[in-house]
Amino acid sequence: MAGFDLLDPVLQHHIVNSLGWPGLRPLQDESIAPITAGSDAILLAPTAGGKTEAAMFPILTRMQRERWHGISVLYLCPLKALLNNLQPRIDEYAAWMGRGAMTWHGDVSQSVRDRIKRDRPDVLLTTPESLESMLVSESVDAATVLGGVQAVVVDEVHAFAGDDRGWHLLAVLARLESLLGRRLQRIGMSATVGNPDELLGWLQGGQPAAGRVIAPAVPGSAVVPEITVDSVGSVENATKVIAALHAGEKRLVFVDSRRLAEELGTLLRGRGITTFVSHSSLSAAERRESEQAFAEARDCVIVATSTLELGIDVGDLDRVIQINAPRTVSSFLQRLGRTGRRPGTTRNCLFLGITDDAVLSTLGMLQCWSTGWVEPVVATPEPRHIAAQQILASALQTRRVPLTGWQETWGPLPLFGPDSQEIFDYLLEEGFLEHDSGSAFIGPESEKHFGRRHFMDLLAVFTAAPEFRVFAGRQEIGSVETSVLTDDIEGPRVLLLGGRSWKVTHIDWKRRQVFVENTDLQGRAKWMSLPDGASFEITRGVREVLLGAQPAGVTLTRRAVATLDDVRLQRADHVTEGAFVISRDGRDDWRWWTWAGAKANRTLAAWASDLVPARQRVGAESLRLHSDLSVEEIRHGLAALRTHTGDQPHPLVDRNALKGLKFAAALPESLARRTLAARTVDVRAAAAVLREKARISGHNE
Structure with a gap:
C-alpha cells in the first residue's frame, strides 16, 4: 500500500485539492508507514525537500486515529525565527483536521501563553529552552499542560546534535518522559549528514526502540550544481x-x-x-x-x-x-x-x-x-556542565531531588558519566543545593549565580557575550557587545547595525541600553567570535588542492586560477605526497606542517611538549617547534611520540578559559578543566599524522 493511502482521508483530500499536489515526494511517501506505526525516525532531505510535511502528515493521521487531545505534539526548533516561520503552515495543516498549532518562546506575550495554557493547541512549536522553562515554572502546571504529549518532532536536528544544546534537548525530553510516565515518539529532520544511523541512535537518547532513517534519492539530485x-x-x-x-x-x-x-x-x-x-x-x-x-x-x-x-x-x-x-x-x-x-x-x-x-x-x-564526504554529527564530549545544569533544573522543577537514585529521572540517557556523583556532592558542598530529610533543593549559591530573571540564566545552555540593546526611540534595532561602546575613539560614537549608521546619544549602563539616532557618518561594527578552526578532513582537502587536486564540478575564474597558481608556488615547500614536512621558516624557526586541523594540532602540541613551545597560536596547518632543535632531536622526539600515542596528556586549560564554559561555577574546577580540555583535542587525527612519514629539511625519514 502506498504511503498516501495510509493518511487520514481529510488530509488526502486537502493535499490534492488545497495544495494542488499531484502526489507526494519520495521522502513524504516513505515516512508515512513507520511514523503512523509509532516508530522513531530521522528524515533526511535537502533544504525545501518537504521534511515538515513528511513528519506532520503522518503525525496528524496518528493524532486523529488515536484521538489524541490537548498538546499532543511538540515541534522543536533551534531558532525562534524558524518557529515563527513554520507556525502558519503547520497550523493550516492542523486546521484541516479541526486541530490547531501555536508557538511558545521568549518573544511570545503573556496573554498568548495564558491562552495556550487554557485552550491547549494540539501542536506546540517551541525551543528546548522554552520547554524547560515550562517544566520549572510555578505558573505552568506542566503535568496538566503537557500531560497529553505523545510525540516530539525535532527540526534541524543536526544543529542540536553537534552542540551542548543537544545534550540539553535530550535531558529535557527525558525529564518530560519521567513526568508523564511514558516514552515519546521521536522524529528528527535534517539535511544531509555523514552518519544518519548514529544520529538516530543519539536522538533516541540511549533507549532501544524501533527507528528508521528515511533518505530516499531526490529527483534531480544527479544534476550537477x-x-x-x-x-x-x-x-x-x-x-x-x-x-x-x-x-x-x-x-x-x-x-x-x-x-x-x-x-x-x-x-x-x-x-x-x-x-x-x-x-x-x-x-x-x-x-x-x-x-x-x-x-x-x-x-x-x-x-x-x-x-x-x-x-x-x-x-x-x-x-x-x-x-x-x-x-x-x-x-x-x-x-x-x-x-x-x-x-x-x-x-x-x-x-x-x-x-x-x-x-x-x-x-x-x-x-x-x-568526493561525497559530509561531516558526521558528533555529540560534544564529556558534558559535565550540562549534567550540573540538569540537576539544578530538576531541583527547580520538582522542588526536591532525592539524595539517592536521583539519576533515574533521566533514564538511560548517557549524560551522567562516572563523575556524576562527584558533581552532585560538589553542588551540595558549595551550597548550590541544600538538603534535608533525604532530599536536596535549590540553595543560595544557585540563586546567586543563576537566579537573575527567574533563573533564565540557568535555562539557556549556550554562552553569549554581554550585549547592550540598541534603541532608536522606542524601536529596538538590535544589540552590540560592550567593547564597541568602550573603545577609545575620536569624535562621536557611531554604530553600524542593520546596514545603517547610528550615532549614540545616550548609554544607560545600568539597564544595558543604548539610545541612537540616524546619521550619515560612517558607523562601526564589532563582535567577538571564537571559531574552532578547520577540521582535519577539510585541512587535508586544502593539502590535496596544494598538491594539484581540483574539486570535480567546480569552475574557477581566471582570477581564482591565478591565485591558486600563486599559492601553490608559495607553499610548495609545505606539502609533499604521503608525508608531512618539517622545515625552517622565514624567521629560522622550525615549522611542522601537519595539515591536521586545529584540534589535532592542539593535541600534538600537548603530546610533544619537548618539541613544541607552549606559547603559540595554534592553527589548522602547522605547529612551531623549538628553534634550537637539531634534526636528530626532532627525529627522536617523533619516534617517542609514535611509541606512546595511547595515553597522552590533554592540553592545559587556562583558568580564564573556564569563563567560556556555561555553568562552570557549578563544577569542581578540575572537572571543568577536563571538560574543556576534552573539547579541544582530536586524538584520532593526531594519531593519523604520526602514522605518516616525515620529511625534515630535505632529509627523508
Missing part, C-alpha cells in the same frame, strides 16, 4: 562583483561574521543595490522586517550569517553567493539547497574569496564535498 570560485581580494571588490552580476535577480549572500554582514550591507547600499541584512544581533522585529521585504522583492540582496542557513523561508532565490568559505561541508549543502527550487532552475553558489587563504580554504572544503 553550478559552483564557481572567484578571487576578489577585498570586501570592496566583492561588493563590485555582487553589484555587477545577476542584475534583476534575488541574491542571498552568506558571510562568516556579523561585522562583515554589516560592512557588506552598507557598501552594497552605497552602490544603489536594494539590500537587507540578517544576523543574530539584530532584533527579532528587524530580522522579520528584512526577511519579509526580501521575500516580496525582486532585484535585491540579503546579506546574512548562518541565521538564514536553516529552513527559514525567504521566498524563491536566484543565486547564493558565499563570501569566503563556510566552516563545514554541511553548511555549504544547507546554503546550496536554497537555490534551484523553481522548475527550470539549477542549484548554484558563487564563492568570492577576499584573501588568497580564503580561496584556498574554499577549494579545500569543495574538495571534500566533491
Whole structure:
C-alpha cells in the first residue's frame, strides 16, 4: 500500500485539492508507514525537500486515529525565527483536521501563553529552552499542560546534535518522559549528514526502540550544481562583483561574521543595490522586517550569517553567493539547497574569496564535498556542565531531588558519566543545593549565580557575550557587545547595525541600553567570535588542492586560477605526497606542517611538549617547534611520540578559559578543566599524522 493511502482521508483530500499536489515526494511517501506505526525516525532531505510535511502528515493521521487531545505534539526548533516561520503552515495543516498549532518562546506575550495554557493547541512549536522553562515554572502546571504529549518532532536536528544544546534537548525530553510516565515518539529532520544511523541512535537518547532513517534519492539530485570560485581580494571588490552580476535577480549572500554582514550591507547600499541584512544581533522585529521585504522583492540582496542557513523561508532565490568559505561541508549543502527550487532552475553558489587563504580554504572544503564526504554529527564530549545544569533544573522543577537514585529521572540517557556523583556532592558542598530529610533543593549559591530573571540564566545552555540593546526611540534595532561602546575613539560614537549608521546619544549602563539616532557618518561594527578552526578532513582537502587536486564540478575564474597558481608556488615547500614536512621558516624557526586541523594540532602540541613551545597560536596547518632543535632531536622526539600515542596528556586549560564554559561555577574546577580540555583535542587525527612519514629539511625519514 502506498504511503498516501495510509493518511487520514481529510488530509488526502486537502493535499490534492488545497495544495494542488499531484502526489507526494519520495521522502513524504516513505515516512508515512513507520511514523503512523509509532516508530522513531530521522528524515533526511535537502533544504525545501518537504521534511515538515513528511513528519506532520503522518503525525496528524496518528493524532486523529488515536484521538489524541490537548498538546499532543511538540515541534522543536533551534531558532525562534524558524518557529515563527513554520507556525502558519503547520497550523493550516492542523486546521484541516479541526486541530490547531501555536508557538511558545521568549518573544511570545503573556496573554498568548495564558491562552495556550487554557485552550491547549494540539501542536506546540517551541525551543528546548522554552520547554524547560515550562517544566520549572510555578505558573505552568506542566503535568496538566503537557500531560497529553505523545510525540516530539525535532527540526534541524543536526544543529542540536553537534552542540551542548543537544545534550540539553535530550535531558529535557527525558525529564518530560519521567513526568508523564511514558516514552515519546521521536522524529528528527535534517539535511544531509555523514552518519544518519548514529544520529538516530543519539536522538533516541540511549533507549532501544524501533527507528528508521528515511533518505530516499531526490529527483534531480544527479544534476550537477553550478559552483564557481572567484578571487576578489577585498570586501570592496566583492561588493563590485555582487553589484555587477545577476542584475534583476534575488541574491542571498552568506558571510562568516556579523561585522562583515554589516560592512557588506552598507557598501552594497552605497552602490544603489536594494539590500537587507540578517544576523543574530539584530532584533527579532528587524530580522522579520528584512526577511519579509526580501521575500516580496525582486532585484535585491540579503546579506546574512548562518541565521538564514536553516529552513527559514525567504521566498524563491536566484543565486547564493558565499563570501569566503563556510566552516563545514554541511553548511555549504544547507546554503546550496536554497537555490534551484523553481522548475527550470539549477542549484548554484558563487564563492568570492577576499584573501588568497580564503580561496584556498574554499577549494579545500569543495574538495571534500566533491568526493561525497559530509561531516558526521558528533555529540560534544564529556558534558559535565550540562549534567550540573540538569540537576539544578530538576531541583527547580520538582522542588526536591532525592539524595539517592536521583539519576533515574533521566533514564538511560548517557549524560551522567562516572563523575556524576562527584558533581552532585560538589553542588551540595558549595551550597548550590541544600538538603534535608533525604532530599536536596535549590540553595543560595544557585540563586546567586543563576537566579537573575527567574533563573533564565540557568535555562539557556549556550554562552553569549554581554550585549547592550540598541534603541532608536522606542524601536529596538538590535544589540552590540560592550567593547564597541568602550573603545577609545575620536569624535562621536557611531554604530553600524542593520546596514545603517547610528550615532549614540545616550548609554544607560545600568539597564544595558543604548539610545541612537540616524546619521550619515560612517558607523562601526564589532563582535567577538571564537571559531574552532578547520577540521582535519577539510585541512587535508586544502593539502590535496596544494598538491594539484581540483574539486570535480567546480569552475574557477581566471582570477581564482591565478591565485591558486600563486599559492601553490608559495607553499610548495609545505606539502609533499604521503608525508608531512618539517622545515625552517622565514624567521629560522622550525615549522611542522601537519595539515591536521586545529584540534589535532592542539593535541600534538600537548603530546610533544619537548618539541613544541607552549606559547603559540595554534592553527589548522602547522605547529612551531623549538628553534634550537637539531634534526636528530626532532627525529627522536617523533619516534617517542609514535611509541606512546595511547595515553597522552590533554592540553592545559587556562583558568580564564573556564569563563567560556556555561555553568562552570557549578563544577569542581578540575572537572571543568577536563571538560574543556576534552573539547579541544582530536586524538584520532593526531594519531593519523604520526602514522605518516616525515620529511625534515630535505632529509627523508
